[in-house]
Amino acid sequence: MTVCPCCGGKFEGNLLDGCALCGARAVGEPLARPEIELPAYGRGVLVGAIGLLLLLxxxxxxxxxxxxxxxxxxxxxxIVSAAETAAWRLKWTVLPFSVVALWGGWLIYASIRRESVRFAGHDLARCGLMASMLVIVMIATFIGLTVPERLRQRALGIYAGVEAQGYTVERALLEYRQRYKTYPTNVKDLQDGLPDRDGSIAAALSNIDPSTYQPRANLANASTAKPGRLRGAALRRASMNNPTDDSVNEKISFTNYEVRLPGADKIPNTDDDWLMRDGVFIKPSKSGPASSGSSAVQTLP
Structure with missing residues (x-):
């Protein structure tokens, strides 16, 4: 099958006799292949240039x-700190492209080795592959070096979030005590007893289990003074009451409190719950689960 260079038609025959479609004729015999052909550097230069550009x-x-x-x-x-910053910035752009470049460059390098007579630039291709691999290793290494510090920063962020919620609850409890001379009996009393113009109190109490709020009263400091001597009609009225009822009914004033704050999962009554007792934060202990009402907690330093 012969292809005519003039019209592009295909026919059976020799161009010296003329094209069967357009009649064009060859002016002579085709040139013979040269005895020495120079190999091509294109593939090797391509692989090397991509690797060096990634490294640059x-x-x-x-x-x-x-x-x-x-x-x-x-x-x-x-410099290490700057490289860590650069690695995190390039993790979604240069890192995937480096992986693709390494895979494609290896295929091209394999074709160069298979046809070493036609293609040159083996050293350039190897340098490009090494540069691509070096970029991948450096990005992965510098990201790995920052993982412990980032986990620590994440833990500090969680602590700060829990403390912010706890401080808001503590502020509300102190305002309630200043207004009513006692801590609230339950969470609903706290919400209903204070104005909440910005909604911060409602937001802080939104994911707190109301049953974990436990107010306490120091009964040892309560007044135990007995009433004075009764006379006359008062004595007669007292004699009609139960003789064993000699105490005075007084409203209990709560002086202490305890409330559990959800941890990182924002779910109450789980193992990572924090405990706030009279304004002191107590974080979950790593030695065991901190169930509701348990003491598997440790004071935050």
């Missing part, structure tokens, strides 16, 4: 993160 991009991102620091300091740890 990561380096520039590290330099930018270094100059973004509050106080520019050239040293080992500042």
């Amino acid at each position: 991009f990561f380096t520039l991102s590290t330099i930018i993160a270094l100059f973004e620091q509050t106080q520019l300091t050239i040293g080992f740890w500042p």
Whole structure:
């Protein structure tokens, strides 16, 4: 099958006799293949250039993160910190592209090795593959180095959230006590007994189990004074009452309280609940579950 270079038609025969479709004729025999053919560098240069560009991009991102620091300091740890910042910034862009570049570059490098006569640039392709692999390793390593610190920061954020909720509840309890000279009997009394213009009290009490709020009274400090001597009609009225009822009914004033605050899962009555007792935060103990009413908690330092 011969293809005519003039009209593109395909026919059986020789161009020296003319094209069967357009009549064009070849001016001579086709040129012979050269004895020595130079290999192509295109594939090797492509793989090497992609790897070097990825490495250069990561380096520039590290330099930018270094100059973004509050106080520019050239040293080992500042550079490591800048590289960690760059790794987190590039984790969804450069890292996936580096994986694809490594996979595609390996396929191209394999084709170069199979046809080493036609293609050159083996060293360039190897350098590109090593650069792509180095970028992947560096991003994964620097991200891994920051995981413990980020987990610690996350824990501190959870602690801050629980404490913020607890401080709001404590403020409401103190305002209630200042107004009514006692702590509320239950959570509903706390909500109904105080104005909540900004809704902060309702938000703080929204995920608290009302049954975990326990007010207490120090009965040892209660007044135990007996009434004075009764005379006349008062004595006769007293004699009609139960002779064993010699106490005076008084309204109990709550002086202490205890309430459980939901932990990281925001679900009450779970193992990560915090305990706030008279304004003191007590976080869950790692030694065992902190069920409702249990004492498996430890004071927050």
